[in-house]
Amino acid sequence: MPELPDVEAMRRYLLGRGLVGRKFTGAVLDWPKAVKGSSLEDLVLGILHKHVQDVARRAKFLMLRLDDGQSLVFHMRMTGSLLLERSATPRHPMTRNFFPLDDDWYLLFVDPRKLGTVQLVADEALLVGNLGPEPLDESFTPEVLMQRLERRKAPVKALLCDQNVIAGIGNIYADEILFSATVHPLTPGGTLTPKQGELMHAATVEILTQAIDKLEDLVSKGGPPTESAEGLGTLKVPRKANAACTKCGEPIQRIIVRSRGTYFCPKCQT
DNA sequence: CCACCGTCCTGGCTGC
DNA sequence: TGCAGCCAGGACGGTG
Numbered sequence: 001m002p003e004l005p006d007v008e009a010m011r012r013y014l015l016g017r018g019l020v021g022r023k024f025t026g027a028v029l030d031w032p033k034a035v036k037g038s039s040l041e042d043l044v045l046g047i048l049h050k051h052v053q054d055v056a057r058r059a060k061f062l063m064l065r066l067d068d069g070q071s072l073v074f075h076m077r078m079t080g081s082l083l084l085e086r087s088a089t090p091r092h093p094m095t096r097n098f099f100p101l102d103d104d105w106y107l108l109f110v111d112p113r114k115l116g117t118v119q120l121v122a123d124e125a126l127l128v129g130n131l132g133p134e135p136l137d138e139s140f141t142p143e144v145l146m147q148r149l150e151r152r153k154a155p156v157k158a159l160l161c162d163q164n165v166i167a168g169i170g171n172i173y174a175d176e177i178l179f180s181a182t183v184h185p186l187t188p189g190g191t192l193t194p195k196q197g198e199l200m201h202a203a204t205v206e207i208l209t210q211a212i213d214k215l216e217d218l219v220s221k222g223g224p225p226t227e228s229a230e231g232l233g234t235l236k237v238p239r240k241a242n243a244a245c246t247k248c249g250e251p252i253q254r255i256i257v258r259s260r261g262t263y264f265c266p267k268c269q270t
Numbered sequence: 271c272c273a274c275c276g277t278c279c280t281g282g283c284t285g286c
Numbered sequence: 287t288g289c290a291g292c293c294a295g296g297a298c299g300g301t302g
Binding site: 001003060075076077078113115117161163170171259260261 | 293294295296297
């Protein structure tokens with residue numbers, strides 16, 4: 001499931017494949033429910049003959065900035081991904097919507113579970129204005145993290161997944177961060193010590209950066225950045241109850257936090 | 271501020 | 287082995 005590293009790798013993949021400068025020549029919306037915020041017609045007419053000026057990311061949103069100031073904003077949700085292919089290349093079977101570009105290229109929105117969204121916005125801030133800090137931004141410090149968790153009673157696991165607390169982290173990397181920082185997922189956010197804040201901050205930066213590097217390596221070898229976090233082989237927490245903890249060998253525990261499966265080591269994380 | 275619920279979806283896994 | 291059934295969960299909106 002795409003989290004910050006996956007979306008960032010997707011951004012770099014699209015840049016590397018030369019999306020910037022290309023022009024939309026149409027839209028084939030086989031799954032129209034993915035379109036949010038406007039009518040299908042407004043989206044199609046809105047992007048027609050517009051050039052992509054930049055590919056940006058904020059949290060898990062991927063935005064294609066067009067030459068008229070509007071942005072075509074994708075959210076991958078659970079299973080979405082974008083591919084840039086020659087029109088002659090057989091389309092991925094799970095392609096839900098696709099966008100013909102000039103020079104016979106296609107931008108494919110692949111999404112097996114049909115939960116992803118796309119919308120054309122004049123003002124990105126309406127979508128991303130309330131999001132928490134970008135964890136890989138220089139301005140993200142242990143102090144900023146602690147301040148975001150201050151006085152919060154919710155489990156730190158839930159807060160890490162809350163896009164308005166900190167942007168871009170999802171279920172899997174939240175578990176990884178807490179494991180690395182040896183913090184129990186049910187710890188109320190406001191009770192974390194400065195030391196724990198530092199550990200979590202360092203773990204966040206390291207884990208996200210490492211995942212991006214790994215994905216970018218895959219992309220540089222020619223593949224699209226669609227490898228799942230599990231498939232990357234960088235995860236330290238087995239996502240299976242009773243599997244052996246990679247640090248101490250004790251059985252990994254599975255609990256549900258805010259209806260999300262949460263894996264942690266009861267011995268290492270306190 | 272917090273908890274919980276329903277909604278969206280179907281590939282792939284579990285269990286009989 | 288085959289097949290039915292159900293789980294996975296990010297964001298959002300609503301309720302209490």
